[in-house]
Amino acid sequence: MSPPVLPPLLDLAGTAVFALSGALIAARMRQTFVTMVFFALVTGVGGGTVRDLLIGEPVFWLRDRWVAPIILATAILAWFTPSRWWAGRILLWGDAVGLAAYSVLGTAKALAFGVAPLPAAIVGVISGCVGGIIRDILAGQPSILMRPELYVTAAALAATLCMGGTLLGLPQGLVWGLAALAGFALRGAAVVWKIELPAYSRET
Secondary structure, three states, X not given: OOOOOOOHHHHHHHHHHHXXXXXXXXXXXXXXXXXXXXXXXXXXXXXXXXXXXXXXOOOHHHHOOOHHHHHHHHHHHHHHOOHHHHOOOHHHHHHHHHHHHHHHHHHHHHHHOOOOHHHHHHHHHHHHHHHHHHHHHHHOOOOHXXXXXXXXXXXXXXXXXXHHHHHOOOOHHHHHHHHHHHHHHHHHHHHHHOOEOOOOOOOO
């Protein structure tokens, strides 16, 4: 079974969306251009890097000659554009697309490399979320993991559906599409209706 890949343009677009979110965090913090590029890099490739290291695969962005230029171009775009261009929920929706797509890709790739089903789904969640987690930690703001919003949960839904559909032998394109759509829909619902997980409240 050969390792799955997203269509190249979609793959790069997802990387660019994540990279842009990192660059804009640096912009809001009034950081230098070098810091902005670094934020774009760790956000854009963080999840995929950890995924590839976990499954023993060469890190994807070290072999794809287009990833680094795309990240640099994204940082340049953020540097030379006014912040009002990115106001509102544009990036939230773009990030939701990337989250769902890369959670599915990470799961499918792990399964293709012989990882057991449940760990493969976990790898998928890592692929979709780790870049954003690293970005938030570097920015000194509460990590996605420390917020009640449905983010990791949406990644887990997409990864689990991908795992289940693959195990059932359903057509690959159908499984990927439906799993990514479900993850995106859940994340989108959380953005629109402020859906959150309940916090622990049991007293000692």
